[in-house]
Amino acid sequence: MNEEQSERTAQDTLEPTTQPSAPDEAEPRTPEPTQDPKRPDDSEEPAKNTENDKKEEKEPPTTPAQVHHNNVNQYFYGALDASGSLFGIGTADSGNGARRRAVGRLDAGEADALLAPYVRPACFEEAARALDEDGVVVLVGPPGTGKRSGAVALVDAVATGSDHVVLSPGRSLDDLAGGRVAFEKGVGYVLLDRMNEETSATADFDWRRVRDTVREHGAYLVVTTVHPVGAQVESVRHVPWRLPDLAAVLRVRLRRAACAGDTVERAVALMPSGCTVTEVAAAAERIARGADPAEVWREYGSSAAQPVREWFAEERSPQEWVQVTTLAFVTGAGYREFETWQEQLAERVTPVFPEPPTPEQAALEAQRVVDIRLSLSRNALVAVQERKHGALTRTALVFPQPQYRQWVLEELWAKRSTPYWDGVRDWLTRLVAGRPGLGLQLSVAQGLALLALPAFDEVVESYLHPWAAGRAGPAGQSTATLVLQCMCLDESLAATALGVARGWARSSDPMLRSTATSAFSGALGVRFPTDAVHTLLRLILRRDGRPVEAAYALAGLVAVLAECDQDTGAVFRPLAYQMRAQRETRTGPHKETVLDTVLTVLRARDARTGRLVCTGLLERDARLSERIGALWAGVLENRPRRGLALRGLYAALRDLPVVTARPQPVAERFGRAVGAALAPDERLRLTAPLRQVAAHPDEATAELIEIFMTAVLSTED
Missing domain, CATH: 3.40.50.300 (P-loop containing nucleotide triphosphate hydrolases)
Incomplete structure (x- = not known):
């Protein structure tokens, strides 16, 4: 079985019906546009070779929305501590859940991890x-x-x-x-x-x-x-399908971890009701690492929800309702910021509470509405956390236990009526539209992802769809994207997030399609790479689409896949096929779009290091050299794009010593791959322009250029 695809599409005649090796499910076939984060841009810009190059190499500008979405995806991967306890949903290792694909061939390690402790x-x-x-x-x-x-x-x-x-x-x-x-x-x-x-x-x-x-x-x-x-x-x-015997599940996992018999039996005896298989697995892992079973079980099953349910069972003032609602969406803020958002929410929801029927009750209610900060200190669901930032300490308002957040949202949804939630919707929309910063955006997104568990329709209809359509501005679009990224951390919500984004991508609304583009270039694309590439390619070739935006998204997806050490071939394989399909076509909008997309992906840079992503892939995976080389050859053969392609090629060779201690073999392998894909006469035409673009390279880069060109020219037909 070859490496091209694990599924085939009978109706898509553009791609041969070969079978794949591994597995990313199916190979995408037709493209469309979206929007992406990492805009490729070479740092060195040598002089153009021809007047034609000057005309054709003008690159489309990066829009503010593209930059903003790029920041969102990078923030999600770079700054998010997404442990299972933070969200209260997903598997024990859900912090890495969005960093691995959810489809494709299970390798032996993945299968063993699931089957070895299975009951x-x-x-x-x-x-x-x-x-x-x-x-x-x-x-x-x-x-x-x-x-x-x-x-x-x-x-x-x-x-x-x-x-x-x-x-x-x-x-x-x-x-x-x-x-x-x-x-x-x-x-x-x-x-x-x-x-x-x-x-x-x-x-x-x-x-x-x-x-x-x-x-x-x-x-x-x-x-x-x-x-x-x-x-x-x-x-x-x-x-x-029914739950297995959870006591047996716990025993198997703890015994496999070589826990002492008394520890195993104590853990089984203390296990609360209402646990899921995922929670038992997560608890077993923590107990096996030495955690006290009594402490661990407080965070799972009915034990986790009990303190929250007891708090809501008592009579609460409007101020207390507003406090816990604010904390559910603005977690980790300081006092001043939190109090500001709490007051703004109170303006919208306090009118829905009934007026006290008697003067005595009104006076009693007035006594309960004390200073905000004093009231917060008396609220059992609000805790103060001291967070170190270098030599400084920052105060943050959080829940006493991270898992409380999920249960608070479930209780709020069950106990507050539509007028209250209308106020919450208006408050959050204003908060997000004001561009509050990525930290607060992420907190709101986490809250909405948790609210999706008991109230999915509410989240989609009141927040995701309107924000994705631009009703809260660019920040609303990026926050909608973040909600889907957070949903990807939960095994039970990941497929739902995929369905939402696919619906946006099919929409006639260009704003929804733009937001879908961003979503597929991040965590959603990592979880479902085949769906992401298929969708982005369809958007790139769509007649009424925005191919530049979608091409940036595809480039961003390559960068994120590389960062997460996932299969970037999910992108390069269909691109190589599209390039081959267009090779005999002299010209046309379809071919031009494919070439522009390929060049955008090849010139994508890592947002943290500034280096070309494809350079690191050449060193990391020798199997990709052939496909990447074929893509470079395709754009090098196109005269209008040759200038940009040459500068990108030079940048790739210049980056090699940074990504590997032995760049010479990589440069030689890369050269053979490019040479094999180039027409014989094009190989000879490549030498002088590449040296001209390099101008005065440093000694190491000059050596790699010579090795590369020697390999190109020595390629046999």
């Missing part, structure tokens, strides 16, 4: 029989019941091969049945958190087509979803 629930055998007999089974159950690990365990138990592939949750039944997924014999496929589709009269027929396709290829498919289906679907069994 089968009672419903496992029923699902295994269905999978063995039909080739397809659907697991239905709420988040936290272990459907993900159960799906992998099922294909591992039933499939004849050892390969397991995770498909995008955006795959439709038509995709699965119509040949857009390259099912392979003996391979087990898992589609996690399948997006809800309207149940139609043809649902049973659609599922039957999926079953027949999977059977025909000798593969196995497990689908998980939280959406039950009607009785009309009989062709594929939908098995209600």
Whole structure:
């Protein structure tokens, strides 16, 4: 199986139907525009070679929105401490959740991590029989019941091969049945958190087509979803999924970590009710590292929510309601900033509280409305944290326990009516529209991501969609992007975030498409790289789109994938295909757009180091040299873009000594890759212009240029 793709799209005739090696699910085929963060820009700008170059090398300006989105994505990856305890959602290692892909082939390490401590629930055998007999089974159950690990365990138990592939949750039944997924014999496929589709009269027929396709290829498919289906679907069994024995799950994990027997039994005895599989796994990891079980369990299951529920069970003043609401969205602010936002929220929500019916009660209420800061000190849900900044100490208002934030939002949503939430919406919209700074934007985004758990429709309709459409200005767009990034940290919300962004990308509203572009160039693109590249490429080639913005987004995605040590081939493979498809075309808008996109991606720079991203990839992954070399060759052969391409090529060679201690072999390998892709006469034409662009390079760079050019010219046809 080759490296091109793990899925194929039958209707997309632009790309050959080869099968892939590893796995990023499917290869994107058609492009469109979006918006990106990292704008490539070479620091050295030698003189142009021709008048034609002067005309053609004028680069489009970077808009403020592009810069702002770039800052947002960089802030998310550079400054966010996204531990599971911060959000109260996701897996134990959710801090890294957005830094790894959620689709593609599971490597041995990933599979072992899921299967080694796995405990089968009672419903496992029923699902295994269905999978063995039909080739397809659907697991239905709420988040936290272990459907993900159960799906992998099922294909591992039933499939004849050892390969397991995770498909995008955006795959439709038509995709699965119509040949857009390259099912392979003996391979087990898992589609996690399948997006809800309207149940139609043809649902049973659609599922039957999926079953027949999977059977025909000798593969196995497990689908998980939280959406039950009607009785009309009989062709594929939908098995209600149940929690395994959580005590057994805890024992297995602690014993595997070599914990003492008394520690294991004490941890089991203290485990509270209401835990999910994910929470048990996270608690077991902490206990195995030496944490006291009694302290650990205070943060999970019913124990975590109890103090918050007790606080809300008592009669509370309007001021106290406003305090906890403000803290839910403005966490970590200092006193002055917090009090300012609290007063502004109070203006909008206090009128919804009923007036005291008697003068005596009014007087009593007035006594309770004391100085804001004094009242905060008496609120059991507000804590003061001292944060060190060098020699200085900063005071920050936070919840006593990070997990309280999730439960506070759930209680607020359950107990406050629509007029109250209308006030919260207006307050947050004004806050975000005022460009409060990335720190406060991130805090708001975290709060909305948590609110999405009990009130997803409210978050989408009152915040995400209006802000993404520009109603709160550029800062609103970038905050909407941050909400989706935060949702990616939770296994149960990541697929939902993908669905929201895909909807924006398909919209006729250019502002929504612009926000989708930014979202796919960050954490969402890392989690779902195939979907991101497919969407961005479609936007790049869309007639009414903004290809420059989407090309920057694709360049930004490459930089983020490289930073997270993920497969950048998810971008380079389809770009190389698009370049090959356009090679025989003399000219035209499609070819021009593809060339501009390729040049933008190749010249993308790391926002922290300022070095070309592709240079580091040449050193890191020798397998990418051929594709990157082919892309450089494609833009070098295009005369109008040759000047920019030469300067980018020079910058790539100049950066090599910085990214590797042995740049000479990398330069030689790079040269052979470029030479192999260039037409013979173009190889000879490259030498003089490259030396002219280099002007007076330092000794190390001059040596690398000579090595590179020697490799180019020595390439045999």
